[in-house]
Amino acid sequence: xxxxxxxxxxxxxxxxxxxxxxxxxxxxxxxxxxxxxxxxxxxxxxxxxxxxxxxxxxxxxxxxxxxxxxxxxxxxxxxxxxxxxxxxxxxxxxxxxxxxxxxxxxxxxxxxxxxxxxxxxxxxxxxxxxxxxxxxxxxxxxxxxxxxxxxxxxxxxxxxxxxxxxxxxxxxxxxxxxxxxxxxxxxxxxxxxxxxxxxxxxxxxxxxxxxxxxxxxxxxxxxxxxxxxxxxxxxxxxxxxxxxxxxxxxxxxxxxxxxxxxxxxxxxxxxxxxxxxxxxxxxxxxxxxxxxxxxxxxxxxxxxxxxx
Numbered sequence: 001x002x003x004x005x006x007x008x009x010x011x012x013x014x015x016x017x018x019x020x021x022x023x024x025x026x027x028x029x030x031x032x033x034x035x036x037x038x039x040x041x042x043x044x045x046x047x048x049x050x051x052x053x054x055x056x057x058x059x060x061x062x063x064x065x066x067x068x069x070x071x072x073x074x075x076x077x078x079x080x081x082x083x084x085x086x087x088x089x090x091x092x093x094x095x096x097x098x099x100x101x102x103x104x105x106x107x108x109x110x111x112x113x114x115x116x117x118x119x120x121x122x123x124x125x126x127x128x129x130x131x132x133x134x135x136x137x138x139x140x141x142x143x144x145x146x147x148x149x150x151x152x153x154x155x156x157x158x159x160x161x162x163x164x165x166x167x168x169x170x171x172x173x174x175x176x177x178x179x180x181x182x183x184x185x186x187x188x189x190x191x192x193x194x195x196x197x198x199x200x201x202x203x204x205x206x207x208x209x210x211x212x213x214x215x216x217x218x219x220x221x222x223x224x225x226x227x228x229x230x231x232x233x234x235x236x237x238x239x240x241x242x243x244x245x246x247x248x249x250x251x252x253x254x255x256x257x258x259x260x261x262x263x264x265x266x267x268x269x270x271x272x273x274x275x276x277x278x279x280x281x282x283x284x285x286x287x288x289x290x291x292x293x294x295x296x297x298x299x300x301x302x303x304x305x306x307x308x
Contacts, residue, residue: 031307032077033174033198035228038084038094039068040300042234042277043113045090055284067283068302069113070207070275072230073098074196076172083171085194085205091117097303104132106163106177109184109191109208110142118149121157130159134169136179137162138190165192174199175308180222182206183214185250198308201227207275208232210250212260219260223267228306231257233273233282233299240279251275254282258297266296274300 039045046067047056059065069088075081075098084102088094089112095101108114121128133143140160143149152158163169168178176197184191193206204226212219223229234251241249254273261267273282273292281288282299289299 030075030077033308034075034077035196035203035306035308036073036075036098037230037274037300037302037304038071038073038097039088039090040274040276040302041067041069041283042275042280043069043089043111044278045069045113046278046283048278051278053279056278067276068093070300072194072205073102074171074175074177074308075099076175078174079172081172083175086114086207087117087120088113089116091120101128102131104134104171106179106194107133107135107139108193108205110139110187110189111185111208114208115139115143115149118143118152118158122148122152123155123157126157128157130156132161133158134161134163136165136181136190136192138186142189163192165190168197180206181216182209184208184210195226196308201306201308203227203306203308204229204231204269206231208234209252212252212257219257220263220265220267223261223269223271226267226269229269229271230274230300231271232275233257234275234277234280236280236282236288240277254280254292258292258295261297262295270298271296272298272300272304276300 047059068090071088071094072085074083081103082098082100083104083106084098085106086108087105120126121131140162143160144153153160163179165179165181168176170176178195179192180195182191182193191208193204196203196205209215209232232251233254236254238253261271276283
């Protein structure tokens, strides 16, 4: 292809596609600091136990079609330290994909897909000693006052450390995280996204939010200073779940997020959709995925690595 024949939009999409490719396929040494996608599905994973649609049935028969619950790993190569964002119900497999036990776990909120994996740290399983669990004061209160999480703290399996929303915390000398409050059903705790900064690049991990217009900040503005963004892509359509109203489980629809961002002055971030419900066509419909990519957006893929 003659490079001069590429339009500006085409060059942007090509660059974004290259960024989206799993870095495991690239040769050379691992970068000193990187993020790795450990799961992309909504809290129930794929297959979801009560789902009998084609994708879930196929995933039961073919492990390659299984999708783990949304989680992100952070690796600081020089220090040898690893970190896990959210302890999901797929905790065991995700620790293996991370390459070893985490030095700390960061939690986003108290919905079942994001913290139940902490149970693996108790005396019935790993019996860890003072494993750091970083979260907001609201999430810390939930853990300290409810069993069996309270027991993990009392027995010293975990050491709960409170993070202040909006304040950067150094995980290592090369890796910093800032929790950012987002509006999401707060039955048991508040909810945060994480802004992650490495030596060269930044990444936003935001798997859950009710509505962009309920946020006290502009998504477009937030993305101006972010290299890579993983955004809530739970649903593509409001009628995905027969017999249930999406008003009871609010999330921004993927087409609405695309429309919000795909305007003049669009942020330069490479955007991936994550936390996909088992009903979301982006998990199986190649044409839908291709149409999304043509607009410069991507579906998260397990195993993708981003140097930071």
